[in-house]
Structure formats: C-alpha cells, structure tokens
Amino acid sequence: PDDAERREAPRPRAPSGPPRRRLRGPIGTGPAVALTLAVLVAANLAVHYGGGPLGLVTAVAAVALLLGVLHWAGGTRADAGLAPGTLARGARWALALIGLVGLVYLAGALIPDTRPLFQDRRHEGMGAGELAVRVLVLVPVGTVLLEEVAFRGVLYGLLCRAHGALRATVGSSLLFGLWHVLPSLHLATAKPALTEVFGDTAAGAALAVAAAVLFTAAAGVLFCELRRRSGSLLAPMGLHWAVNALGYVAGFLLA
Template sequence: MDARETPGEDRVTAEASPLPSWAWLPRFHAWIDVAVVVCVLIATNVIAHFTTVWASIATVPVSAAILVVLMRRRGMRWSELGLSPRHWKRGTLYSVAAVALVLTVVAIGIALPFTRQFFLSERYATLSGALVASMIIIPLQTVIPEELAFRGVLHGTLERVWGARGVFAAGSLLFGLWHVASSLGLTAGNAGLAAIFGSGVLGQVAGVTGAVIATAAAGFVFTWLRRRSGSILAPIALHWSLNGVGALAAALVWQISMG
C-alpha cells in the first residue's frame, strides 16, 4: 500500500465513523438551560408587577441571584456570566466612557426646550425622591439584577445555543418584552409622551410599543458592551446612567419648570 494514501483513508474513516450516541446531550442540556432561564424571567416579571408591593421590591434581585447560582451549578464559567475578575479593568474603562456619553446627551437634552419636556416624569418630581431612586432603588432593585439576569445568565445560555447572533437577536427582544409590564402607565405619567401619544388606550399602546422598541435597542447596546468588554460592569454602568441619571435629570427639570 502506498503510504501517501494513508491520510486520505484516515479522513474517509473519520468521516464515516458515526457520532457517539450521547453527542446530542450537551446541546440538549443547553436548550434546557435557555428554557429554564426564560421561564424564570417570565414568572419573575409577572410576580414583580402584578402581585404585592413587597414582591415588586424583592422578586427581581432574588431571581437574579438564584439564576446565577443555578447556572454555576450547571457548569457555567464566571467568564460566560461576565463576572470574571480578569475582565474588570476593561469593563471599568468602557463603563467610564458609557457614563460620560450619557451625561453629555442628558445635559444637551435638558438644555434644549423641545427635549426638556420628555424628562418631566411625575415619578421623580422631587430631588430627594430622585436621589434615593438613583443611588439605591434603581441600582439594587433594577439595574444590577437585570444585568445579572440578561447580560449574565441569559447571555451565557443563549451563546451556548446560538452564538453571538442569537445573543444579540433573542437577548435584545426578550429584554424589550421584559419592559411591557413596567411601561403600562408610561404615557400617563410623562408630560412629554402624553402630549405626543395622548393618555388614553391608544396612547398607552403606543407608549408600551415605543418602550419595548427602545429597551430592545438598549439591550442590543448592552449586549455589545458585554461582548466587547467581556464584563457586565460596562452594561451595568450604561444601564444605571440611563435610569439613574435620567431620574436626577427629571428632578432637575421639575425644579426648573417650577422656578
């Protein structure tokens, strides 16, 4: 037999050999992980928005912690969750840049009369309330838990199944749908949005639709930051600056309009 034929024969043999009967199990387990995470997020959203006040405070943080522990027990690495210490430095650099960008945009929005009205949210009509919300409630109850759940756990599970495209598409869409319940009274409580869409049923539908689109787009950017930096620090920083700085900006605009 000619020795030069051996590599070709080896390739034919390798291609002809069947896969082990258990080769499908890892992918099946990955799909199960995605399904479990999505179901937990749906249940969390319903409990947080349609049950008791205490449930609305504690459900999202508790669920996020449970998901992290659960996926760690399922073998997910810290790097897959965006929590690896070796990415903290890069994540911090992206965090600073993201916050600086949001501060610049918000400052311009407050300065322009046309866009200033969109900051008039009744939820943050007082400076003290806005400070508490910005520094305590928003980061602990919303931003950090949501980023752990979406850019941490969901990101890791989706990437195992679909790769980057699945993370960007499915992750962003799910993050947008996550905000349906929280945006039901959006137009009624925002003077600028109510002036455009109205405060009736059609206005409410328009507000919810706009919120889903906007938050899905934000989720896309958060995911980009997560992949680019390798850490959830960057999306946490951008998420907080959009919500927390937005709350402080709303209180400032209320003070300006009342003065």
C-alpha cells in the same frame, strides 16, 4: 504496497473554525433557558406589583437563582460576563459611558427644545431623600443588577455558548423588550412629551407600550454589544445605570 496505500489515503480536513462550546452540566441549554424564563416571569410580576423592599428582595433572590441555573447548566463566571480578568476593563468602559450619558443629559436639559423630554409626572412631589434611594439603591439593585445579570449575563451566556453571539443578542434583546411591557402600561400619561404624541386613550397607551418594547429591545442589542466588546457585564451595567439614574436626576431638577 503499504507505503502506496498510506500515500493515497485522504488526509483529514482541518476544521473551518473553532467548534462551538456547549454548556455541559446536569441540565442542558434548553431546560436552563426555560428555568431562566420562569424565574424572570415570576420576578417581573413581583417587582412590578410589589415594589419597595419586596422588589429589592425579589431582585436579589432572582439574581441568585439565575446564576445558580447557569452554574447548574455548566456555565462559568466568564459566561455571565463576570470573569475576574475582565472586570477592570469593564469598569473603565462603565465610567466612560456614565460620563458620556451625563454630558448628553446635561445638554438636553439645557436646550429648551429638548427639555420637555426629561419631564415626568412621576417625579412630582419627590423629595431629595427619595431621589437618593432611587438613584443609589432601587436603580442599581432593583433594575440594573437584575436585568443585566438576567439578559446580558445568564441568558446571553446560555444562548451564546449554544448558538453564537448573534442569536444570543437577538434572543436576549427581544425578551428584554417584552420584560418592559408592565412598566410601560402608564408611560403615555406619565410623560407629557409622550402624551402629546400618543394621546390619553387606550389605543395611545397600547402604542406607547409597543414603542417602549421596540426601544428597549434595540437598547438590549446595544447592551449586548457592549458586553461582547468589553468582555464584561460592568460595561452595560454602567450605561444602564446612567440612563435610568441620571434620568431621575434630570426629571427631579426640572419638575
């Protein structure tokens, strides 16, 4: 009888897929995300209204705080896209993407129909020294390091471990779009090509901001996918730096 009972006992079902790993630490994913957003709101205001050295100090401090929040929630370097084993692969992706953006920008600057897209009134009067500071310091530290660690590193890592890659991509990309509201307030008047589209009015400025938010949210999806495919934060960092820094170079040369 004992043998019959053992034969009739139902076998445990095999799991349908690997279980999602949740962050385990002194705080949970929800509080960690809330702390991350609080740091980002403060950093956004400080960077936008401070600028210069204050913006750089704010960016570095915010990066340290954000990585601290991830660690506090039980996250690892791999969750932030900074695992040592993925850095070489990420660097190769970054170099390839920088070269690709450089070729696209060069072609766009040489073609008369697309050349106005690179013109920016904010580059007027900019010297070579200021350009070098922007390209080599302000963009990589004040923009790329902060935004990539925040949105494709900490936020993506927190959300991915709790809810999966899709929700992590959507959530971090939407927040990345909203992050660009303040920097886009005068975008319609700064770029002649956008002034022709949106006009020089309050309504046009609002439309330009909305377009910038949607565009950067879409860019955030691309950055998240690069991070997912490469396994490294260096891949979206390379593309992000190339788009911003080489844009400054093109605008400077065409000013």
